[in-house]
Amino acid sequence: MELRQLRYFVAIVDHGSLSRAARVLHIVQPALTQQIQQLEEELGASLLHRSAQGMQATDAGKIFYEHALAILKQIADAKSAVAQSTDKPTGTVALGIPQSASGALAFPLLTAVRAAYPDIVFQLTEELTGNLTEQLASGRLNLAILFDDGQLGKFHTKTLVEEQMMYITRANSQFACKRKSITLDKVLQSPLILPSIQHGVRPRIEQVVRAQGKQIENVIDITSIAILKSAILADMGATILPISPFFAEIQRGEMCATPISDVTLSRTVSLCASKNIPLTNAAMAVERLVLDVSRDLCESGRWLGAKSLAEMKPVKSCSPSN
Structure with a gap:
């Protein structure tokens, strides 16, 4: 199995078409088809089927798609970790946030990341808590906001509020x-x-x-x-x-x-990271911002009904603008 095969497969699922994926990937369609056939032969399963809506993932393909995304993201993170400096972190950071916490934290955090680290590509995802837990464990997310239900032992956690x-x-x-x-x-x-x-x-x-x-x-x-x-x-x-x-x-x-x-x-709201996948410098920078922003929201009264439990001291330059 080759990394390019993972990229090819993800592109087909994302674009819903072999021809569109071939154009985006800058390869001819027969070569793309051949690579997918080789991947399916190695896995022993059909990954794609043609429907009225275009090319879609089979049930096995949907499972493989999630793993392919996680693998490709970890490789991108590894390259970014080697290339970036601690003074000016760059790269992509994916953070998941539950629906019931996004109203208080999402926009202030997005504002803070853009102001403090313009070179970071910040991907903020709103999901159900169960989905966030799975995505964090698989490596699709670098960080996730989760509620401490006594089941977070498999993650590194920092208490927020x-x-x-x-x-x-x-x-x-x-x-x-x-x-x-x-x-x-x-x-x-x-x-x-x-x-x-x-x-x-x-x-x-x-x-x-x-x-x-x-x-x-x-x-x-x-x-x-x-x-x-x-x-x-x-x-x-x-x-x-x-x-x-x-x-x-x-x-x-x-x-x-x-x-x-x-x-x-x-x-109790906590910031969580995988114990098995190291954070890049960019992810660690966002991690610090989450702690600082959550504290600032509590101290300013903008996070109603919340009491800050974050351990780190606030950094003035990282606070979201009013």
Whole structure:
């Protein structure tokens, strides 16, 4: 198996066409076809099939595609690590962030990276926590923001913040609490709209509820934070989440957040890296920025309901511009 075969295969899947991939790769189509046939013979599996939409990966091809991307990225990172200097890091850094944390951290971090390290190609991916864990382990991501559920031992981790989770409803909702705080029993009496189990926050909620000898009986599972917001605004129920994904709606008076008084419901947000794949200088520079930016957001009050747990001291030149 040759690296060029991996590049050829990825190009075909990305472009959905042998002819388009051949043009991008600057090779003739028969030669491209021959290389893919040799790759399939070596693997003993068909990787591509032709459909009305063009060339698409088979089930085996989809699995191989993920591995090919990870291998090609690690090779690119290795070349970048050898070539770059510590004073002016360059190269590509891929960071994954969960949907429920991106509202607070994504844009400030993107701004900070562009300002401090313009030569770094920064790839910011928003995904479900389960997908981020798989991509980080395989090497497709250099770094990932994950929620500490006690299962992060296979990664190098640096703690960022602790976020308080609250009872959130539509303003003037039939499920809204009229007091300054609400008990867990009252929360569980409402229909709850919660992220699905693939989100790192859901297992934490379930754990706390079970520890109180209770269970969530009336729940609507929604994977998308955007759809979850729509369901709350339609007054289909309430949710238990940190404030940050709903900051804009709360500011506009469309939603309200009430503390839960009799249990501690919070999540710990960590920055994670693989234990098996070393970070490039560029990735280490972004790692430092994530720590600095998260602290700055907490200290300035822009990350609502979050308390900084980062260990590194802030670097003024790395803070995002206001």
